[in-house]
Amino acid sequence: MRLIDLPFDPAREMAAFNAAHAAAGGIVSFMGQVRGQGAELLELRHYAPLTLPGMSALAQVCAARWQLDGLLMLHRTGRLSPGEPIVLVAAAAAHRRQAFAAADYAMDHLKSESWFWKRERRAGQWHWIEPRADDYGGLARWV
Amino acid sequence: MRLIDLPFDPAREMAAFNAAHAAAGGIVSFMGQVRGQGAELLELRHYAPLTLPGMSALAQVCAARWQLDGLLMLHRTGRLSPGEPIVLVAAAAAHRRQAFAAADYAMDHLKSESWFWKRERRAGQWHWIEPRADDYGGLARWV
């Protein structure tokens, strides 16, 4: 579980995670990256006193809810260009269903409950991005 | 969509897939590998006249059912040692929910509808592996 303020290579992170969990039956990963759509830059701001404890709490919930061999959560902060990876979540488990559910759950909660604020620069102007309705819709699936 | 009879490197495959889909919002992957559990070797047999058309049909269903930027299905055949990757499925999509669903669906159907038979060698003896009940359970979710 890490926050990083420099670009990362998802394939290299996954190679390390796979190597650390060679005994797991299956590994599910999600990698989210900056979509182009006209924005020049995306900035991810966070509030450090809440962000890391929040991600730790989420990891603990995942570990308690599913039988996992390992869980990786990696989130970028700072300024990102289109195509750069923002987030990488990976779950290793003996059973495929558990790995899928844990990765899906972790992403739903990272998206809507973690302490990140995004703004994007279009034509030289910064605009804050409001949460989307379907971020909340995802959470309702887990109640 | 490929069947390969030699070991593959999932991280390298994912690096190539990620690079080919830099404009997708998210990429979900599942990697399944041989669990140890006392077996020395796993052998995956298939019937070529059915296997590849079956995987093609599954890929077409996924492409029709979800809005995907790309779909990767890679399946090993032949003899594998514990820890070796068996299967890699990856789905790239603008929307995370679509990528998760397509990868999950592809794995459920690869596991239970594709034409692979597995046997494992324990203490020098080969044993065929029967399908598990929960492989069928997975399919019921998609009806």
Add this chain to the structure above:
Amino acid sequence: MTARLIFLGRLEDAAGGAERDVTPGPLEAVLAALAPDLAVALLGERVRMALNGVLIAERGGIVLREGDELAFLPPVSGG
């Protein structure tokens, strides 16, 4: 003049090999020429058949011609 039977999965053990050449003709006649245990295993409820790479929906009326390949497919155990 031969046709070929293909045995997948555990049926390979029952047949003592992955394939066997047989004399063409109606499927009933082909099966009757095999060991009874093997014929019973091939006709198991969950065993499907593919004729020249095409899955068969109905078991009745199959006649093997010269060069035909009939595969017997037990339930798969997947990836």
Add this chain to the structure above:
Amino acid sequence: MTARLIFLGRLEDAAGGAERDVTPGPLEAVLAALAPDLAVALLGERVRMALNGVLIAERGGIVLREGDELAFLPPVSGG
């Protein structure tokens, strides 16, 4: 003798900066000393607060002491 307010997300634009030092005291007094538009934005229904890194469940009765850090958190837009 100062306490610090932290403005996240779009509240940073409303405040004209990411943080501001204020005179300690009851939250009502601290807010009253700000521009009215900013005070209204900070008290928005969906804005949460964290005092020294701990989320606050109730808004009533907050008194800022010297060295305290009070963060205003609008809805997040996630990863």
